[in-house]
Amino acid sequence: SLPAAPFPFIHHPRGWGHVVGINLYLEGLRDIIQGDPQIFHDRSQGAMVLGTGIEDWFNYAHGWEFQTPRNQSDPLCGVPAKGVGGYFEKKGRRKTLHLHGDQAMLNGVHAYRRMPVDALVFNDGIRGYFELGSNWSANNYRQAEDIAATTFYYARDTPGIRLVATLRGNHSAVATVGTTEHTSVTSRFVGPVTNPLLTLSGRILRHGTVLSISLPIPTHNNGLMLRRVFDFAEPNQRATVFIDNTYVGTWMTLGGNTHFRFAESDFLVAPLYTRHSPITVQILPLTKWVDFEYSVFLVV
Numbered sequence: 488s489l490p491a492a493p494f495p496f497i498h499h500p501r502g503w504g505h506v507v508g509i510n511l512y513l514e515g516l517r518d519i520i521q522g523d524p525q526i527f528h529d530r531s532q533g534a535m536v537l538g539t540g541i542e543d544w545f546n547y548a549h550g551w552e553f554q555t556p557r558n559q560s561d562p563l564c565g566v567p568a569k570g571v572g573g574y575f576e577k578k579g580r581r582k583t584l585h586l587h588g589d590q591a592m593l594n595g596v597h598a599y600r601r602m603p604v605d606a607l608v609f610n611d612g613i614r615g616y617f618e619l620g621s622n623w624s625a626n627n628y629r630q631a632e633d634i635a636a637t638t639f640y641y642a643r644d645t646p647g648i649r650l651v652a653t654l655r656g657n658h659s660a661v662a663t664v665g666t667t668e669h670t671s672v673t674s675r676f677v678g679p680v681t682n683p684l685l686t687l688s689g690r691i692l693r694h695g696t697v698l699s700i701s702l703p704i705p706t707h708n709n710g711l712m713l714r715r716v717f718d719f720a721e722p723n724q725r726a727t728v729f730i731d732n733t734y735v736g737t738w739m740t741l742g743g744n745t746h747f748r749f750a751e752s753d754f755l756v757a758p759l760y761t762r763h764s765p766i767t768v769q770i771l772p773l774t775k776w777v778d779f780e781y782s783v784f785l786v787v
Contacts, residue, residue: 493525493616493679496636499609504642506607506615511545511598514633515619522618525678528609529648529784531751532716533676536607541617545598563603569596607640610647610712610786618679648712648784651704655780656688665696670777672718674748687749689718689779692772700768702783704761711756712784713768718777719743719750726776729769730760738770749779758786 496509513519524538538544546564560567607613619634654661668691675682692698704711715738717724722743728735738754760766768783770776 492619494522494619494634494636495614495616497613497615497638497640499613499640499642501612501646502642502644503610503647504613504640505609506613506638506640507603508601508639509544509599510637511541511596511617512633512635513541513596513598519619524615524617526607526613526615527678528607528613529611529712529714529753530650531714533682533747533750534678535751535753537677541598544617545600563601564599566596566598610784612646616679647787649787651783651785652702653780653782654700660700660702661781662699662701663690663692663696664699665692667692667696670718672720672748672779674720674746676749676751677719677744677747682747685749687716687779689716689777692776692778694772694774696772696776698770698772698778700770700781700783701765702768703765704783704785706762706764708758708761709786710758711761711766712786713738713754713756714782714784715752715754715778716780717750717752718748718779720745720748721775721777723774724776725773727771727773728754728756729771730756731763731767732769733760735760737773755786 496511497506520542521540523540524536524544525534526536527533528535545566546561547559547566558567558569559565607615615638617634617636652660669688670691671686671688673684673686675684713728717740719740720743724740726738728738735756736754738752740750740752744750756768
């Protein structure tokens with residue numbers, strides 16, 4: 488058995504590119520298919536892409552194609568070969584064969600996914616894992632006997648973004664108009680439970696408040712990427728974003744998580760609005776808006 492630790496299917500530490508396909512082979516107890524994909528990119532501290540299970544990642548909800556003897560091959564995804572090992576439950580003189588359940592085995596499942604139209608794009612490095620072992624399951628049902636992956640991706644070692652500034656607390660580049668509240672939260676970033684426990688200080692903004700970020704930037708650029716560290720316990724946060732009083736979009740974070748409260752969200756700004764200096768980014772919350780940190784990246 489493999490140790491109870493996330494299994495890496497890609498690790499490209501620096502540079503930009505995109506992932507276009509994954510082949511996977513695995514053996515183990517049936518619940519291994521519930522291991523969540525966790526993908527970190529562009530220097531993120533937490534998972535920027537978080538799946539709901541290995542079987543969902545390969546587009547087979549609830550794992551029926553993983554757990555039944557029938558093979559399946561579609562143009563962009565499939566489970567073309569597998570062995571499904573059940574177990575016998577004995578009650579008196581009667582034995583019942585179970586192909587599902589916590590003791591059932593997946594004996595040599597081969598799965599693939601091709602991503603020509605939903606590629607995983609990264610600008611400065613990517614790490615991807617499938618969750619395995621007991622880091623989520625107290626009963627250790629996700630223990631792997633064997634697992635291997637081949638990942639297909641295009642990449643260059645040159646980063647596609649450059650950090651301009653990281654803004655925390657009462658940074659001189661940040662100003663607010665309206666009422667703000669202080670908050671302090673102890674939690675972890677979204678991702679493996681091995682993420683360290685942290686305490687972050689931030690602010691709570693509400694509808695009617697304006698947060699402004701004013702910065703000098705190089706005028707030769709291909710746009711900006713704004714990254715926000717926020718409190719994921721407050722679900723479905725939304726704000727409108729302006730660059731020098733010109734509307735450029737709505738920044739939304741969907742869903743919420745009260746167990747792993749620190750998360751990151753990116754907002755891209757087209758070069759049409761960024762090829763002058765200095766610039767002022769204005770964020771106008773439409774809902775309760777809880778932030779701990781902003782980072783500004785130049786797209787190069």
